[in-house]
Amino acid sequence: MSKYFEGLNYSLANEDTWIEFRLAPQNAKSIFTVCGSGSRATPLLARNPEEIHVVDLSETQLKLFRLRVRAAKVLSYENYLYFLGYTQFTKNYLNRTILIRELGLSEEDLIFWKDLETLWNDHGFVYLGKWERHFMKLGRLFKSISMSNMDPIFEAKNLEEQQLALNKYWKPEFFRRYTQVVMNEWVANKLLYKGSFAGSKSNNTMKVSAAEFIYREFSDLLQTTHIRKNYFLQMIFLNHIKYPEAFPAECDPEIIEKIKQSHTHIQTHQKNLLELLKESPHDFYSLSDTFSYMSDDEVANFLSGLPKEIAPSSQMVIRTFMRKPGFAISSPWTSDIALNKEMARKDCTRMYEFTLLTKTSL
Template identity: 30%
Template sequence: MADYFQRLNYALGDEDTALEYAILPKHARHVVGIAGSGGRLLPLLARSPARMTCTDISAPQLAFTRLRFALLEQTDHASFMAFMGYRTDSSTKRRQSIFRHLDLPQADRHWLTELFQSRHWQAPIYMGAFEQTLQRLAKVNRLFTGKAGREVFHCRDLGEQIEYYQTRFPLKRWKAVIALLGNAAVLNSLLYKGSFPPNNLGISSRAAYLEIFHALFTTQVVRESFFLQMLFFGELRYPQGFPLECAPKIFKRAREALQQCELRVVQAYILDCVATLSEVDFVSLSDVPSFMPEADGASVLQRLRPSLAEEALTVIRGHLHVVQPDCSGFGDITADYQKAIARERTQLWRVQVYRRTSPLQVSR
């Protein structure tokens, strides 16, 4: 597991931050979240929190997070899009020029320079182990489903897409791809280095992935999913599916909010980090509880509680492993956000949302 945290695992990511953006109230006092690559939390700045703490135990992920915030603060939207690789017409010379002028910690600059040089200054959003895994799976997908699989991205609306999916999409060949994607041994080998959380959903991994992709193909326009674009093309081709950080309005609001926000990027285990704080009113845990021993996962809300303000919100994601936390003193309000959860563009996650209740309130 130690090796897993010594490399850049996520550059683009596997979560649609639009979900947390929909849950987070404006002008929160203190937001705490897993840093990831920075893309998870950068859009949340657009909600104008007074304080934000980004924490991770991975030094490479934190370096990438500080890079994103430096781009947000020191460049403009066009430069951010060009540098990260969302604009395909951006040259490596321009990327090098933007990077050269960024004010970054020396240790970050050294590590990032080595990373970018080793990848010939290509698009940073594809440099994480997860993104490279998706690119390898995209090659397999192309072999199995061919042009007929990619044609679904040419559908003009959801109705046409559903009709194509039901009648012309190479579903049998696609299920063979899903069998590979849903193979925990494959994911362990390619990405998790033996640390993939065990499936506790009560259904097979293959069945879970069949549900996920059926939902994506029948409830969302596939061009709007960066995850599906990566699985079919190994890159982002349609701006409709770009993550929330790419939206000009979000970028502008986040940049303005950064001038007023007390932003901290901390290398620490998130529960230890939160334990040093008080009056936190929003915690984005990602899927960290899934990797905990069962007893620790069950106690996660109770460990957070002393540091949370009344009515504080906690968002937990689980993929094939979902924790069942002790909810004493919390209300499960997941049902309040079902529309936002249904719009999440990866559909990889079982999402749980909890609100800290006052002593007089009863957890539901």
């Protein structure tokens, strides 16, 4: 198992969390989700399943999920956004050290987070992950060496204004050369992925390099979408999510209200997801971007090992980045290539290939 998946790698979500939220059924018996930062898993509670099973190899990621859920359940909406780090002020002068005591965390989780207080007390949790810090650093470096002012591009109120700002402030050729340096295999493995970079030559199953892929997708996002609504690009290029209209699903007030009212039995598992998948049936699966880091052998026949009791119409969302290991899709499971492509395009990070699997009643 990769050495990369230890400690706190993810704290915000480098996945567009609206995608899975929109697919998840209401009032399901059971939802299965990979944890990661927890910000894709947490909104699924608003769908009020009877049970949710949250799995990760890293216990720290699970602790972050439990912290998010307690914060959503207990804190006022304003204090919740502030506590996580989406906003930096509350009207009532409460600080995060005081708020964490209100959450009702287990003693073990509370001690864990209190020990790290100096890391989160000033700015919260969402920018703490190694992945987020790495890409925010790349954003700062890009800004300083290209001397680009990205603010006016994000400030634009519509696509026309954004196009004018791009013409004035964006340096596409410089960005292309920059991605070639920072997304090259050696740099990515050395500075972040500890040898597990899915975009490296030996892993990559796409026809393009990681640098070319990122250049192409970011350029398209900048040209065709309103990036004032894109949290992912704001995190990288502005080093924080400046505009509330870009906030991910876990910041939506209606979703938070539904999480407060949900009665879901929550179980967290520190385990290999491939093992947990075999144990019991679920109605919706959000497997995040985990298969990119697995071998063909590990996943080749994983569908045939799933419990037979999985109900017809159940769905499973698999994301892959640069590397999609081969796995057999056979009856009763189906996947629609056009729909997978559409989901990849809708995801505001544009980093993933999607495989949406649906169980038919055959």
